[in-house]
Structure formats: C-alpha cells, structure tokens
Amino acid sequence: MGDASLPSAAPLITHIVLFKYRSDITWTELQAHFDVFLQLPKKCVNKEGINYMVSMKAGKDQSWEPHSKGMTHGFVLEFASQADLDYYLTEDPIHLAFSKAAKLLIEDSVVVDIHNRVLFGPSPPAPTISKTYNGSCHCQQIRWTAQLEDAKHILCHCSTCQKLGGGPYSLNAIIDRSELQILSGEPKTYIYVGASGKEVRCYYCGNCTSHIYHQQEIMGEKIIVRTILLEGGSDMAVGGEIFKEGSLGWVKELGKVLPDA
Secondary structure, eight states, rough: OTTTTSOOTTOOOEEEEEEEEEETHHHHHHHHHHHHHHHOOOOOOOOTTTTTTTEEEEOOOOSSSSSSSOOEEEEEEESHHHHHHHHEEEEEEEHHHHHOOOOOOOOEEEEEEEEEOOOOOOOOOOOOOOOOEEEEOSSSEEEEEESSOOEEEEEEOOHHHHHHHSSOOOOEEEEEEEGGGEESSOOEEEEOOOOSSSEEEEETTTOOOOOOEEEGGTTTTEEEEEGBTTTTTGGOOOOOOOOGGGOOGGGHHHHHHHHOO
C-alpha cells in the first residue's frame, strides 16, 4: 500500500476505472481476476523496489440510478505523482501482465484521472516510451524489429503507395534508421524518383514481395516502416493520414455502404 511517510497534503492523483465485464464470465474467473487486482497495491513496486500506489478502492455498482452506461464495477486508485501513474500504466511489469490478462474479461471501460479541485487546464502529455515490435514478411524469410514511440498507423493515400501495395492506402510510421534492425534475410531494393526529385529506396522481400520499409533521400536518416507487418499491427489505432487528396472517394464510406458481415 502507500508509503506512510507521504505528507498528508500531497496533491494525490486519482485514477478512476470503470469496467463492464463480459456476461459469460464464470464466477470463478471473476473471483480470480479480483484476487489479483486487489493485490496490486502490495505487488506493484517502482524501479527502486518501493510500493508506490497510495490506495485502492474497489466495488460493484450499487447505484439505483439508471446512468451506469452498462459499467458493472468501479476501481479508484490514488498515486502521489503523475510520474508514478505513468509508470503504473506504461512500465510496471506487474500491472502490464495483469492488464493483458484482464482484457480478455472486459467488454467495455471508462478511465478518468483527476486532481482534487483542479477543474480547468490542460491534461498532462502522454509519456513517450519506445517499444520494440517484431516484424516479418508474409513468407517469414525476412524478420526484423522496429522501435516505435507512438504505435499508430499513419495512412498514406498517395498514388505510389496505391500502386506498390495494390490497395487504397498504406499503413506507416516514421522512425530513425537505427531503430529498425533486420534479424534474418536480406531485403531487395527498388529505387524510384519521388515527387521531390530525390531518390526513394523501397526495401521488400524478394520472395513474397512484402514491402518492409522505404527510405527517402530527402528525409536523411529517417525511414518509413510498414506498421501492419509488425506484431500487434492489427490492434494499432490510426494516428493520422497524409496525401488525403489522393484518397479514393469510397474509402470513408465503407462502413455505410457495406453491410455488417
């Protein structure tokens, strides 16, 4: 639990989590999940080996008001600083392992962080942490790792990406060349002159033709890696899009035009 030496006037950060658990979960599964959850204040320690979660409250929704939005349980966690909360959410191996297992049980969630009596002003920035992702081509002959700070897809609608990939857009991230490491295999290279008049080198698998990354001369040591080829790529959110003027007219209408499968 919390360090008793913390001053009583410390501006605690309250991390509020509401969960809607899947209706088909057994009582045994749910109890095992709660047992692990309620142990986090004791098991979560910082890099110095010290417990850093100040307190935790947990319970099932008991309100008679019809405003729960389907949420079934609430958890209120307190931290002494934003740094402690950021560590809990992004680095603590105990919490990350718990969170990964909990995703299988949760249908929906709501998360709110508050500072007591702070009713205006900007939210703190999200922590910037690089994570290493494994990547592979379709035939598995070429494998690599890529470090991404913000694991989101940037959609490119340019005609070159459409022709190289045979689709309406490509999914990408810009990283330093040093942040990509080829582990096995040897990519082949296709070179063309881009709109800037500078060379663009495309690196791809010579066997299955998966496009791994490309390097534009104008971008120096920055490269553009194909994010959909990375493990977890299908779970990444969209962070933006470029060359929107090249977007095919029906792309944004797919959800309306095509019926649900």
